[in-house]
Amino acid sequence: MRLSQFPITTTKETPADAEIVSHQLMLRAGLIRRLSSGLFSWMPLGLRVLQRVEAIVREEMTRAGAVELLMPSIQPAELWEESGRWTKMGPQMLKMRDRHDRDFCYGPTHEEVICHHVRQDVKSYKQLPVNYFQIQTKFRDEIRPRFGVMRSREFLMKDAYSFHMDAASLEETYQAMRAAYTRIFERIGVDFRIVQADSGDIGGSRSEEFHVLAASGEDALAVARDGQYAANVEAAATLPAPGPRPTPTAAMQQVETPHCKTIEQVSNHLGIAAQQCLKTLLVMGCNDKPLALVVRGDHAINDVKAANHPLVRDPVTLVDESAARACAGAGFGSLGPVGLDMPVIVDHAAAALSDFACGANADGMHLINVNWGRDLPEPQVADLRTILDGDPSPTGEGPVQIVRGIEVGHIFQLGRKYTEAMNVTVLDADGREAHPEMGCYGIGVTRVVAACIEQCADDKGIVWPESIAPFSVVVAPINAKKSERAAQAARELYEALLSEGINAVLDDRNLRPGVMFADLELIGIPHRIVVGDRTLDRGALEYKARDAAEAVDIPNTLDAVLAALRGDLPDQA
C-alpha cells in the first residue's frame, strides 16, 4: 500500500467530547468517525485493524473446532416471544415493524435464532456436539453510549453457540473455548485476566469474563493479591465474619436523630462508627410485597447478588418513600429491622454485629445497642454486599484488591434454559427426546481494538502490537520531492518487502519529515525505515521500532531490514 493512495485523516487536536485515550486516539488517527450517538464508521485504516482482530478470532475459533455461519441481524419477534425475552430484554432491544405490521428486532444476541436452526436441523445425538460461531453486527440500545466504540450501540461481535447431550460434553467445549480465548488475547498481545462472573440477562449456570486490564475500564474486578482467585465484583462472594458474635453489653435504647438521612449523618450524630450501624433498604419481593435488605453501614448492597436471592424480585426494585412509610412507619433514613412486619434478609457482616445502631422505624429516631436474638429475631442471612478492597478472598487466598477491567469476552454454560424454552430436542441413544445442554461464547471484536489502544499508547499516539497493526512496517523517504535517489531507494525497499510477504506501506505523500514522523507515530505502525540521502551516503538505513526510544542505523540491505523487523539489530558503536 502507498499512503498517497490510502486516505487517512489525522488531526493534531483532540476532539472535545472524547474522554478516554483510546477514543481520542481512534478519532485523531482517523480509525473511526462518529455518525450518531453510539454509531461509528470504521474508516479504512481502522478497518484494517478490525479485520486483523477478526482474522485472529476466526482462526482460533476454527482451530478450537467451532464452525462459522452467518445469521441475519434482523430477527422476527416470534422467536423472542418463545424465549420470553421479547418483553424481558426491555428497551435495550431495538424493535421495528415491517410493511405487513410484523414485529422484528435488530438482534442484540442470537440464542433464539441459533436454537431455531438447531431444532430444525439437528435430530440425533449423533450430530452433537456442535459449536457454531459468527462474526456479526449487533445492536443494543444502550442507555448511555460512551467512550467511542468501547460502549457503542452498534458493534461487531463474535458469538458462538454450542449444543451437547450432557454436561460433560458442554464442559469440554467450554474449556476449549476458554483456551481459544486465552490464545486469542495472548496472540493479540493484551494484558488480560479471566474472572468469575454473574450470568446477567443471558442466564445460565456458570460463566467467566475476559477482561483487558485498564484504569479506564468500566468494570471493577476483585483479584486475590497472592492467588488465583479473580471475580467481577458483581459476582465476588464475601465471607461470613469468623468466630462468634460478641456478647451484648448494654440494653437497647431509642435515641433522637433529627434530620439524619444518611449513615454518615447518623454515625456522626451518635458518635458510632458506620461499621456499627445498619443500613436498611426496602425492595419488592417476588410476591409483590416489600421486604427489607440489611447491610452494614459502611457496605454497599450488591444489586446482582440481591436480585439472585430467591425472595427478591429481579431486577431489584426499590419501594418509594411513601410506600416505605406506609409499611414500615418511617421514611428513608430511619428504617431498621426491629419490629418490621416483612421478611428481613441480612448480609453476613451485618448479622455478625452486636450492640449496633439502626433506624427505629419512626422518623428522626434510631435505636442503639441493638442485638440479634435479643431485641429482634435471629436474622435470615445471605451474601448481599459488594466486596471491598482488602476483604478476604472467598477461596482463602488472602485479601483481594480491586482493579479495573474492560470486558472483551464472556463465556457461559447455559444448561437447558434456552433449549427448553425454544423446544430444541434431539433423540438420544435410547430413542428418547432430550433437550441439549447449551453454551455460548462472545467476544466484542470492536471493543478489543479500543481496549488494546488503552494499553498500547504513549504521548505520541498508538503503539500497535505487531499482531493487529494496520501495517507492520512503513518505508519513509526523506525529502522525496527533492531527492529522487531517496525516493527511488524507498520504492525499491518497499517493493522488496512486499515480495517477502511483509505488510509494508510506503509513505510517498511527500510530507515534510516532522509532519510525516508525527503522523506515522500517531497511527502507530510498529516499524519505521527512514531512507534519506544522509544515511544512504554512509551505506545505511535508519530503523526505529515504534516503542523504542531511539532510531538506529542498519546496513542498507534487505537482509538487514528483515533482521531488524525480527528485532535483530546490529550493535551500535
Add this chain to the structure above:
RNA sequence: CGGGGUGUAGCGCAGCCUGGUAGCGCACCUGCAUGGGGUGCAGGUGGUCGCAGGUUCAAAUCCUGCCUCCCCGACCA
C-alpha cells in the same frame, strides 16, 4: 429517564451579557521560500451561527418551543 452543560467552517474555539458588515487557530487550496521532528511569508476556498416561531427598522446575540450531542446520576435510607 432525572440533573447540568453544549450547539457558530472538517476539527478546536471566541463573539452573545450591552442587537447593527460573522471572526481566530488548525486543516484545506495557490504561489514563493524552506527541507531530518507538526517550517515561514503572502494570498485564498469554505458558515441559511442546531431547527421552528416570536420581539425589533435590524437577531449568532433578546423571548418561547423543539432537537442534538456531551458530562454526571439513575435505588445505598
